[in-house]
Amino acid sequence: MNTYQNIYFQNQVRSANREQILIMLYDGAIQFLRQAREAMENNKKFIKIEKTGKVVNILTELSNTLDFKNGGDMAVQLDSIYWYMIKELIRSNTHDDPEPLDVVERILADLRDGWIGAIEKIKPEPKATSKVSYGEGLEEGAEPRSISAAV
Secondary structure, three states, X not given: OOHHHHHHHHHHHHHOOHHHHHHHHHHHHHHHHHHHHHHHHOOOHXXXXXXXXXXXXXXXXXXXXXXXXXXXXXXHHHHHHHHHHHHHHHHHHHHOOOHHHHHHHHHHHHHHHHHHHHHHHHOOOOOOEXXXXXXXXXXXXXXXXXXXXXX
């Protein structure tokens, strides 16, 4: 990543809300998995290990940030899924097998899509704005207070 891309990415993370950061983590994990698979296909073991290690770091962080008190069974289930994926990544590295990478990528994609759906459901509706024409509802000679009014 060049310097400008790095600065752009850092600014994205700094200005992102929690939901956006969660999706970024899933996107990053999927990207690193694809890079690991490509490295495996090209017999670049150190790159494969580096990229799967980055996915393990992301999954570990996702697991560490789970709120078991408020998340209940959902948090327990997500924790189990994250640790299952970590075991699959270790199995892939140990046996130089791309199949666990495919399994983990499918799970990550499904979780990402699920989170996007959940985020969309809880997102507050934006307030509608209606335009008011300059002279609408004004007596002759009166000045408008605002051009747009929140509904």
